[in-house]
Amino acid sequence: MDLAHLADELVAALRAQLPDDVILEGFEVELGEHVGVDAEALRAALQLRVPGVDVQILKVEGLLRCLDCGAEYPADEAPCPVCGSARSEHAHGQELSVRRAWARPRP
Ligand SMILES: [Zn+2]
Known part of the structure; x- marks a missing residue:
């Protein structure tokens, strides 16, 4: 995935x-583990585009959700540690969005 384009x-x-x-002071980006983007590289790319703004990256761990019992678990613990089912979907880890931002009024 093209980091510059994402940023x-x-x-x-x-x-x-x-x-x-308002004047943007900072923002926080939610980055899922499965997006395949390095958090520090993304932070640097964003920082280039908004100099002086506080850029924070929140990493989200990739999790699977069991289609039989609903439990969420890390992919490396598959099959489901609760019920043993191998049927699952991605529950977290695809996130890539601005989660929150803070700003001050323009004087
Ligand atoms: Zn289960």
Whole structure:
């Protein structure tokens, strides 16, 4: 996946949500383990686009959800540690979005 393109899209999405009369101070991006992007590389790419803004990356562990009992467990513990079922779906780990942002009023 193209890191520069991802960073552009995240910043564009963030700017679209911000009112015009505020100055962005910082934001937090949720990054799933299965997205395949290095957190530090993403942080650096974002920082280039918004100099002086506090960029934080929240890593989300990849988890599977059992289709039979609903338990969530790490992929390396498959099959389901609760009921033994091998039927599962990805529950977490695909996240890539701005989770929250903070800003101050423009003087
Ligand atoms: Zn189960």
